[in-house]
Amino acid sequence: MNLHPADPGRRTLLAGLTAAALAGLPAFTASAAPALPAAARAADSRHDVVTWAASADRLGDGAADRAYRLVVRTSVGGDDLRIRLTNALGDRPVTFDSVRAGIRRQGAALVPGSNRRLLFGGSPSVTVPAGGTVTSDALPGRLPAATDLVVSLHSPDAAGPASGHGMAMQTSYLAQGDHTAEDGADGWRATTGSWFYLDSVSVRAAASTGAVAALGDSLTDGWQSSSDLDRRWPDYLARRLRRAGSAVQGVANEGISGNKVLADGAGRSALNRLERDVLTQPGVRTVFVFEGVNDIKAHSGVTAQDMIAGYREILRRAHAAGRCVVGATVGPFKGWSEWDPAAESVRQEVNAFIRDGGEFDAVTDFDRVLRSPYDHERILPFFDGGDHLHPSDKGMQAMADAVDPAVLDCA
Incomplete structure (x- = not known):
């Protein structure tokens, strides 16, 4: 125990x-693995x-x-x-x-x-x-x-x-x-x-096998995806990694609807739950950070510099624990009730840091995947789950398809 x-x-x-x-x-x-002699167990790794x-x-x-x-x-x-x-x-x-x-x-x-x-x-x-x-x-x-x-x-x-x-x-x-x-x-x-x-839930696997933990909010938690069908973007990612034969096969969905990077509310903030939800999970090789829209749209006075400081703290702590960190840009949400030009300005500044700041070990650009080519502040209607913020099943799949399996197998 x-x-x-x-x-x-x-x-x-x-x-x-x-x-x-x-x-x-x-x-x-049909059969469990046979018992191994002590020397073989030691070499099993x-x-x-x-x-x-x-x-x-x-x-x-x-x-x-x-x-x-x-x-x-x-x-x-x-x-x-x-x-x-x-x-x-x-x-x-x-x-x-x-x-x-x-x-x-x-x-x-x-x-x-x-x-x-x-x-x-x-x-x-x-x-x-x-x-x-x-x-x-x-x-x-x-x-x-x-x-x-x-x-x-x-x-x-x-x-x-x-x-x-x-x-x-x-x-x-x-x-x-x-x-x-x-x-x-x-x-x-x-x-x-x-x-x-x-x-x-964990299993015993070869030492070459690793996992990725997706630290996120309702977009990772799967709101607007189809219930009982495993169509959240981390589910699609798990299937993709399995087909690709990636060394990273485990996927831990650590999304909480309404969650923020900086402030507690809908669950403890990403900063306050990083250790509990991510760094203590066995075999996690990479932390995939896709959070920030709830901080931005809340209009609580949070600035882009506040958000950047929060991301840097996640990076510092994850790196100290020997994990790599992939950052994902914050997706468009124009049409959602809390959108306004001021929030959009913060989102753009935050995304510039994630995309071009060079501090994340790798970047997945969910903003470019999800946005309409005719209005970059809006989600593409084909990917819109109906509320102009959360992706549909098709949007969830497109997000997973945008993740390069190679960047998850991080040393």
Whole structure:
């Protein structure tokens, strides 16, 4: 058990994996990796890599004797699954007496035989301290990439502020009482659009395999993309990296709707959550920063120089932690209610720094990808999700297509 300070029907499996699970095999795949002699293990040089993540914020109050069946999509595949539970916004400890991981069949139903108990320091129960996180023991067996993983958890005593991710763009399920061990969906009659208490999943992969963490706001969180279809731009990026055979295969979506670089509000600011959400995620090689529009359009007196100072602080801290940083320009939002020429002037100055300042290790120019050729202050109508700020599915895909996989494999 590792303690850290504050620190939805579609295909769910490869055909071979489905057949194996239906045959009642105990692991995620037909066979787990064989045990290696000590010398071979030492030469194996594998490490943990984040395969899914979502930033924690407050989700109302927790409820005792409630169970959650949370559906998440893996990016990189690997062995020895671990999950991280969060109580980052809690004001008291919260106990989980049953936590399981399985493969989704359809809805809340799991592939029979795939639902396995997770342990924490060898125990089936774990208490997460207020403001903290806890990482599970490794679960032997292989978890493939692009899989609907289901984490089921039950708390007998949850109360006070609940931690989790509000805008999941994914249907998960609720139950009263402990139904975590059930493969079927009968006990899971309520749905939720949030992920409760779960903030990341990692797997063991080759040392050459890395991950990118996307630090962002609602455009990264996926607002205006299609729910239950994994069409946020980081989802498209994960598929692109997999097809390209990139060394960077893990993608952690650390976007929070409404988030700002400088000020807390919709979640802690990017500066205040950088360590918790990005730098503590295993295997992250590169930080992809796409934030700033909420600071700019809020008209709170934030200047371009304020924003640049914030980006420089992210760069300083990420570099000190041995990570590279890719900066993305702030997209157009003319037509959104908070747009005006003054905000546009700040956006242009900020983008000039990101694009031409030479301080980021690499730049992805989302502004040029998204803007209309006839009015550079507006999003191209074909990419507009409808509110003149958030991209549609097509816009999300265009953003992912603009990211050069080579710049993510950063030394």
